[in-house]
Amino acid sequence: MIRTTSIIDGLTTSSEKTSRYAVDPYFRDAWEELVGIFGTPGEVRRFTWRHVPLVLRPDAIAAGRGELLLDLLRQWGLAPVGHAEVRFDRHLVREVWRYQLNIATRDRITMMDRVLVDRPGLLILLRATRPTAEPVCLDLRARKGPSDPDRRTPDQLRHVLSAARASVLTLVHSPDEPIDVVRDLAVFLDGHGIRQLTAGPRPPEEERAAVLSRLKELRDETGHHELDxxxxxxxxxxxxxxxxxxxxxxxxxxxxxxxxxxxxxxxxxxxxxxARTHFAGYRAAIPDTDATAWSHHLAPPKED
Incomplete structure (x- = not known):
């Protein structure tokens, strides 16, 4: 058995994640796959600092605005370097949000199934194009906006991409911390898919064209709707x-x-x-990470 708790050190500020991910098979699968790809734990940590997977859900694909999305990401210093189609089923829905659905109503979970299951999504691997003072997933988390539409601001990604103002229609998913970058890769992709995604980035403009072409094909499948x-x-x-x-x-x-x-x-x-969304007065199995807690960890991973 791998010494997972030592591996997790430096990837999260959450004690809940440290204990739960130590025995999470997705995290362990992806970690071992990434060490095999990059050679050392230090290189994997550097990868999680500079890269973040952004998943466009079926609702985002239906809403369109792929060019606007990529333009915003470029302004924020993020370039697409790989992508993979993902196909949602009821198991994937429950695994992506495994540690949050304990406070979701049955209505919300069923609505997530209706929006996502048997529909395509697109995972886009993004890389920072300039030096960052924090893991890029933290920056993207702030820029995408919260799931609660009443707390979003007009400059945030979820607000810009669609007129949707329901918390079930969150459009995009991205990991909160480096530890979630690792787990998400194995939730959405098998080992072969992870290796393909990280095999060698194409030039950003070439990848941008490929992403836009695939989004158009997927929107033809899902149908177009502003979600208004x-x-x-x-x-x-x-x-x-x-x-x-x-x-x-x-x-x-x-x-x-x-x-x-x-x-x-x-x-x-x-x-x-x-639909009713959450039970009041309860906390998620793993609550949202306090981004300010990373102020004590803001130093890029050191060489092994």
Missing amino acids: LDTARLSLGLPTDPAGLARAAQRVLAEVLTARHVGSWDRLVVAAHT
Whole structure:
């Protein structure tokens, strides 16, 4: 058995992650794969400092705006150096958010299935194009914005990419800390996929063109929708008076939650804005990491 707790040192400020990831098979799988690729633990730590995987979920692909996304990332000093298609199923949904879904309602989890399962996503590996004072995943975390739409600001990625204002429609996923960079790679990809993703970066402009081409193909599969609630209400012909609209939205939610396959983004958008999301008064198995805690760790990994 690998000495996982010593490996984790320097990858997280969270004691919960230190204990849980020490026995997490995804983290251990990806760590051993990355050491085999890069040669030493120090090189893996440097990789996690300079790189971050950004997953565009099916809702982000439906919303489009791939060029805007890549333009923003370039302004923030992040360039695409690899990508891989991911296909969501119910197991992937539960593993990506394994340590947060303990406080999610059944409605929320089912809505996540309806939005994500049997639909494609795209994982884009990003690399910092300039020296960074912190792991790039921390910077991207702040720039993407929170899952709660009421706490987002207009300059954050989730706000820019779509008019969606439901916490179920979060559009993108990225790891919070270097330790999550490692685990996420094994959650989304097998060993062969990790090796392909990190095999040797293409020039950023070449990779940008490849990503945009693939996003267009995937959007043709998912269908296009701005994820705007008013557009969805109008398309479904829902009543405009508040009481009638509330009753109609509850009917749509009930239909979406009980159906096996929901093809209409209009129905998903209305249901996403109607569903209960979290149980109040409980904490996630691993709460969000306090980014300020990294102020004591802000030094790039040393050579082995």
